Amino acid sequence: MATDEELLARSGTDASAFEPLVERHSRALHGYFARRAPGAADDLLAEAWLRAYAGRGTYDAARGPVRAWLFGVARNVLAAHWRGQERPGAAAALAGEASSDPWHAVDRRLDAAAVAPLMRRTLAELPAVERELLLLIAWEQLSPTEAAAVVGVPAGTARSRLHRARTRLRAALGPSAPLSLTGDLA
Amino acid sequence: MTGQDRNTDDRDLLDFPGAGRLRAAGKVAPPSADVVAAALAAVRSAAAGQADGEGPALELEREPLAEVVPVRTWRRRLPVLVSAAAVVAVALGVALQPWSDSGNGHGSSPAAERTAVQERTGTAPYWKVRTFQWNRSSEKDRRDESYETVWLSRNDKRGQFGDGPVREYSEAGMAGTAFWIGRNPIMWDELEKLPTDPDALRARLLGKATGESAEEGLFSGIEDLLARSPAEPRLRAALFKVLTGIPGARVTEQVKDSTGRPGTAVDLDADTWRLRLIIDTGTFHALEMVTTARNDGLSWGTQKLRAGDPLLRTTYLSVGPAWEAPNPSPRR
Numbered sequence: 001m002a003t004d005e006e007l008l009a010r011s012g013t014d015a016s017a018f019e020p021l022v023e024r025h026s027r028a029l030h031g032y033f034a035r036r037a038p039g040a041a042d043d044l045l046a047e048a049w050l051r052a053y054a055g056r057g058t059y060d061a062a063r064g065p066v067r068a069w070l071f072g073v074a075r076n077v078l079a080a081h082w083r084g085q086e087r088p089g090a091a092a093a094l095a096g097e098a099s100s101d102p103w104h105a106v107d108r109r110l111d112a113a114a115v116a117p118l119m120r121r122t123l124a125e126l127p128a129v130e131r132e133l134l135l136l137i138a139w140e141q142l143s144p145t146e147a148a149a150v151v152g153v154p155a156g157t158a159r160s161r162l163h164r165a166r167t168r169l170r171a172a173l174g175p176s177a178p179l180s181l182t183g184d185l186a
Numbered sequence: 187m188t189g190q191d192r193n194t195d196d197r198d199l200l201d202f203p204g205a206g207r208l209r210a211a212g213k214v215a216p217p218s219a220d221v222v223a224a225a226l227a228a229v230r231s232a233a234a235g236q237a238d239g240e241g242p243a244l245e246l247e248r249e250p251l252a253e254v255v256p257v258r259t260w261r262r263r264l265p266v267l268v269s270a271a272a273v274v275a276v277a278l279g280v281a282l283q284p285w286s287d288s289g290n291g292h293g294s295s296p297a298a299e300r301t302a303v304q305e306r307t308g309t310a311p312y313w314k315v316r317t318f319q320w321n322r323s324s325e326k327d328r329r330d331e332s333y334e335t336v337w338l339s340r341n342d343k344r345g346q347f348g349d350g351p352v353r354e355y356s357e358a359g360m361a362g363t364a365f366w367i368g369r370n371p372i373m374w375d376e377l378e379k380l381p382t383d384p385d386a387l388r389a390r391l392l393g394k395a396t397g398e399s400a401e402e403g404l405f406s407g408i409e410d411l412l413a414r415s416p417a418e419p420r421l422r423a424a425l426f427k428v429l430t431g432i433p434g435a436r437v438t439e440q441v442k443d444s445t446g447r448p449g450t451a452v453d454l455d456a457d458t459w460r461l462r463l464i465i466d467t468g469t470f471h472a473l474e475m476v477t478t479a480r481n482d483g484l485s486w487g488t489q490k491l492r493a494g495d496p497l498l499r500t501t502y503l504s505v506g507p508a509w510e511a512p513n514p515s516p517r518r
Contacts, residue, residue, distance in 0.1 A: 015233035022226045030217035045217060046225045053229045062354050062514030113211035119204045127368050127403050138200055139212035149353070152343070152364075162199050163321055163498050164477065167459060169202035 004066035011056055018056065022049055025067065029074050032140055035109055036102035037081055048077045068146040071136070075150055078102060103128070106135065122169055130165040133158055310507030312337045313416045320499040322489075333503075337511035338363050338414060340374045344511055351515030365410045367391045368403025372411070382420045384427040391428065401432050402456040409463050413472035413502050422470035429463070443474035444501055458484050459497060475500045 002010070002017075004024070010017035029048055033041035052073045059069050082102055103124065110120050123131055129151055136147035148158035200209070314337050321330040336345040341362050346352045364371035370393045372380070381387045391407060392400055408429045411417055417425065429452050430437050441451040441464060449464040462476045477498040479491040491497075 015230075018229060018233070019226060022222065022229055026222045026225055027216045030221065031212075031214045034214040035212055042217065042221045042224070045221060046228045049225045049229050050232055053232050060354060060514065062352070064353070110208075110211050113207070115207050115211050116204060119208065127366065127406070129366055134199070135212075138205070138209050144199065159321065160319065160498055160500060166199055166202055167477070167497060169204075173203040 005061055008056055008059055008066050011053075018053055021052075021066070021070075025070055028067070028140065029070060032071060032074050033078065035135075035139055036078055036105050038105065038109070040081060044074075044077055044081055048074045051077060064146055064149040068142060068149050071140060071142065071146075071150045103131070116173075119169070119173055122173065126165050126168065127161070129153060130161045133162050134165050137162070310509055312339050312508040312511045313414070313506070314338075314508035314511070315414050315505045316503045318501045318503055320496075320501075322495070322497045336414070337508060338374075339511070342511075344514055346512070352512045354514045365407065365415050366403075367393075367407030367410075368395050368400055370395065370403075370407075372407075374415075377411075377415055377417055377421065380421055380424075382424040384424050384431060387421075387424045388428045388431065401434070402454065402461070405429065405432055405435070405452075405454050405456075405461055405463070409472055409475050412463075412465065412470060413475075413505065416507065419470065426465060426467070426470050429465075444476075444499060445474075445503075447473050449473045455480055471505060472502050474502065 002020070004021060007017045007021055011021075026045060026049075030041055030045045033044040033048075037044060048070070052070055055073065059066065107120055107124065110123070123134075126134070132151055133144070133147045133153075136142045136150060137144060140147075142150065144158055144162060151158070153161070314335065316335045317333070319332050319334065332348055334345055334347050336343060342354075343363055344352055344354050363374040365374075366372070370391065372391070381390055388404070392404055395403060408425050411425055412422060429435065432454060434454055436453045438451040438453065440448065442448055443464045447464075447466070450467045451462050451464050454461045458480050460478050460480045462474075462478065464473045464476075465471070466473055475498075476496055479493055479495045479497065482490075482492050484491040484495075
């Protein structure tokens with residue numbers, strides 16, 4: 001079976017070679033969108049594939065595997081989606097925040113899944129990049145290096161930030177934390 | 187899985203209480219066959235359009251690196267926040283690895299030194315940072331340490347772990363290189379526009395963020411700017427003032443980093459750990475960032491830590507302008 005990289009390379013001259021990629025990765029990409037923009041996941045999936053197809057010539061194997069590249073494309077599509085969702089004039093109000101941060105949608109998902117409020121609060125207080133790295137690993141099952149490439153931070157920086165995020169979570173949610181205040185933990 | 191992943195794998199990262207529930211919260215139904223078919227049809231339609239000569243249906247938001255914009259020069263008037271000697275040290279340091287000569291006298295005049303530095307750094311397109319990172323492993327007998335070199339430019343970041351391949355660090359969703367202050371990105375192009383009045387700078391960096399985590403984000407963000415950005419001396423001096431003005435920050439002079447280099451430490455307590463950034467105050471470059479346990483009893487894998495035990499340490503071995511960066515390695 002051809003690898004993703006082989007298919008993508010071949011799709012430059014044979015468009016049909018791109019189609020197996022859609023079949024292989026649609027579930028993962030749809031899941032990425034469904035967790036962060038549940039009402040728009042179907043449309044965003046098609047948008048991501050269109051962008052990936054249009055940009056297939058820009059894929060650089062040195063940046064990482066095709067799977068990580070696709071999540072990078074998906075992240076762009078999601079960011080554009082959230083920017084489009086902003087209310088007029090909201091840009092000024094959002095100065096100082098990354099406007100494409102899908103935290104509120106993620107938090108609603110965590111709430112619906114009965115994730116403890118203490119964990120949600122701890123996650124909310126993480127810098128957006130740390131939280132995104134953590135969720136890419138926990139939910140998209142990317143490796144730390146792949147997640148770093150998707151978010152666009154050096155791998156070493158990602159490792160340090162992930163360690164720090166984990167330390168904060170362990171400190172907040174460890175045995176000495178006031179778990180009785182909140183919901184149950186796995 | 188790459189070498190660095192073997193050091194920091196999923197088991198390490200997702201071992202906090204509640205991680206299972208967090209994972210479970212990510213479960214979603216797969217897309218219906220119709221949704222995948224619609225995506226496939228969209229791609230086929232785009233492909234047919236291209237075959238008919240219409241060209242690509244969409245352009246990627248982030249184009250690959252098209253050009254490298256030089257690191258801006260230091261031709262503007264030099265800062266009044268720091269002494270002339272410190273300014274010269276900053277200028278020299280960037281060209282010559284800041285800490286190696288800081289505090290020592292230099293034979294030529296300040297003006298001559300500045301001119302020489304301008305000639306060497308004025309159009310350097312990259313900023314090169316080499317670090318040594320040590321992380322306390324959750325397994326007592328396992329070593330977790332690595333070297334990394336990163337080349338940053340206005341649009342582009344690439345890096346090399348140890349002697350491994352050079353990799354491009356994409357900046358998905360961002361139109362260029364960003365330095366993060368919590369959730370607030372400071373773009374490369376914004377560096378020279380940042381205010382150098384400490385109060386105005388603090389307000390600009392924090393944005394609307396408030397609270398203890400915002401102060402911690404500010405601390406880490408300033409580390410990033412001092413360590414990895416080509417900030418001018420005047421901005422560096424202002425960043426140092428903002429850093430030391432963070433509520434709860436404590437300054438200790440005459441400390442040494444793990445390699446023996448002298449500097450000034452700025453400590454900040456954050457939750458159960460303590461952040462320590464050691465800075466060469468002659469150049470306002472970061473030397474080392476250390477995270478230690480704040481109190482006795484913090485669990486780390488099977489270990490129980492004592493106050494002061496280090497958890498993470500990043501040592502900035504060298505930093506400065508670079509005229510070129512290696513091309514990313516082909517992936518096998």
